[in-house]
Structure formats: structure tokens, C-alpha cells
Amino acid sequence: MIRPSTSVDIVDGDHVLKAGRRLLWRVARTLGNAGARWSWNDQFRNGYWGGLQYRRRTVVSLVEQLAGGGDIVEFGCGEGWLIGAVDPGVYRTYVGVDLSPVAIDVATRRARQAGLVKCRFEVGRFEHWSGGPDPSLIIMDESLYYLKPRRQRRLLRRCLDRLDSSCRMVVTVHSATRHRSTLEACRRAAVVEREVHDLERVILTLRARNEFSLREKAQATVATVRRVHRRRLGARTTVT
Numbered sequence: 001m002i003r004p005s006t007s008v009d010i011v012d013g014d015h016v017l018k019a020g021r022r023l024l025w026r027v028a029r030t031l032g033n034a035g036a037r038w039s040w041n042d043q044f045r046n047g048y049w050g051g052l053q054y055r056r057r058t059v060v061s062l063v064e065q066l067a068g069g070g071d072i073v074e075f076g077c078g079e080g081w082l083i084g085a086v087d088p089g090v091y092r093t094y095v096g097v098d099l100s101p102v103a104i105d106v107a108t109r110r111a112r113q114a115g116l117v118k119c120r121f122e123v124g125r126f127e128h129w130s131g132g133p134d135p136s137l138i139i140m141d142e143s144l145y146y147l148k149p150r151r152q153r154r155l156l157r158r159c160l161d162r163l164d165s166s167c168r169m170v171v172t173v174h175s176a177t178r179h180r181s182t183l184e185a186c187r188r189a190a191v192v193e194r195e196v197h198d199l200e201r202v203i204l205t206l207r208a209r210n211e212f213s214l215r216e217k218a219q220a221t222v223a224t225v226r227r228v229h230r231r232r233l234g235a236r237t238t239v240t
């Protein structure tokens, strides 16, 4: 016969082990790139984030509304659960970036099995990301707050500078209280077009404060230079 105290001891022991592991992951994340990579790989190997697939509906429909047939970039895509649930008809291409090779392997395999040919997954730190076309939508689902505040601000600025006036960025945090400073950084860096609260969870839709992105400004400058050039050529032709 099992004494009640024994089962309590077992539960407590398991609890302590899990808490110890979580602490180890947290400490490892502070030890630079290698530590962070080990920490995330270990979490994914242990199935710690497997439950994320069940809390997606609001973000999925938001992505479907905002993608606009363009190019999506997701920073901190994990095992790719989000894009796996999005209707592939709403976007042209998708790139998921994550620092965990374990998560990226799972994401790549799942996308291949599901026939998601427009999706690509890359191992990398999102604060170093520079490739790809200017996206129509950038997603940071439960990932921005892993950066230190200064890096958060820098990344937000870089992302928002690249978004054309019709494009958007979606940032989610699971706790408005714990991630208050991340929400503040978003509110300061961008115009909050929509803010959804689901108990403690917050989903922000952001657009750039500047009316035009760097690309749109560059295009406008090129168009002006061409116009002036054409006018000058025209004037010269008339004189001769």
C-alpha cells in the first residue's frame, strides 16, 4: 500500500527537478550565444514548448488578416506551430528565424510533411537578421522579451524602418504584468493599431511611426531624380 505521504514526496521531487531545470535554462540563457543555444535546444528536446500549439487561434486569424499576400518573417518561430496553422493562401513567402537548431529541424520537417513549399526556416539570432525582401508582416510571438531592453528597442526600430506604410508587425506577450517594459518599448517605438487583451496575454499590432519606410523613401527619391533628369534632357533637346 502506498502511503499518501510517499506520493506527495514523489510529486514534490518531480516539482523540484522541473524547477531546477527551469533555473538552469534561465541561467544558461545569460551565458552568451552558446549558453542560450544549449538552453533552447534542451527545452525543445524535452518537449517543454509542446503545449504552444493549443493557444493560437487569435494570432492565427490576425496573421491571416494582415499578411496581404506578401512576405512574412517570424522571429523566434520555434517549431513553426504558428505558420503551420495559417492558411498558405494568404502569403507569398514565409521565413522563420530561431536560434535553436533543434526547433528549426522540427519546423522544417513538419513544413515539408505538410507540403508548405513557401516556408523556409533558418537558424540565427533575430537581432542579427538582415536578409530577405522587405516583409509585409513581421511576427514576434512570445520572443521579443528575451532580448535586453536596449536590444529590443534597436530591433523594433530596424524592423519598423523596413515596413512599408501598409505593412504591420505583431508582438505577443503571455503576461502584461511580467512583460510591461516590452509592451512599453513597443508603444514608444510604433503606432499601436490594435491591442487585444486575453486575460494576461496581450497581442499588439504595430505600424511604423514614420509615414514611409526607408524603401518607400528611397523609391520616392529615385523617382524625383529621374523626373528632374528627364525634364533637363527635355529642355536641352528643345534648345538644340
Ligand SMILES: C[S@@+](CC[C@H](N)C(=O)[O-])C[C@H]1O[C@@H](n2cnc3c(N)ncnc32)[C@H](O)[C@@H]1O
Binding pocket: 040, 049, 052, 075, 076, 077, 078, 079, 080, 081, 082, 097, 098, 099, 100, 103, 124, 125, 126, 127, 140, 141, 142, 143, 146, 147
Ligand atoms: C517562448 S519560445 C516561442 C516560440 C514560438 N514563437 C511559439 O510561440 O511557438 C521563444 C523562442 O524564441 C527563440 N529565441 C529566443 N531568443 C532568440 C534570439 N535572440 N534569436 C532567435 N531566436 C530566439 C527561442 O529559441 C524560442 O524558440
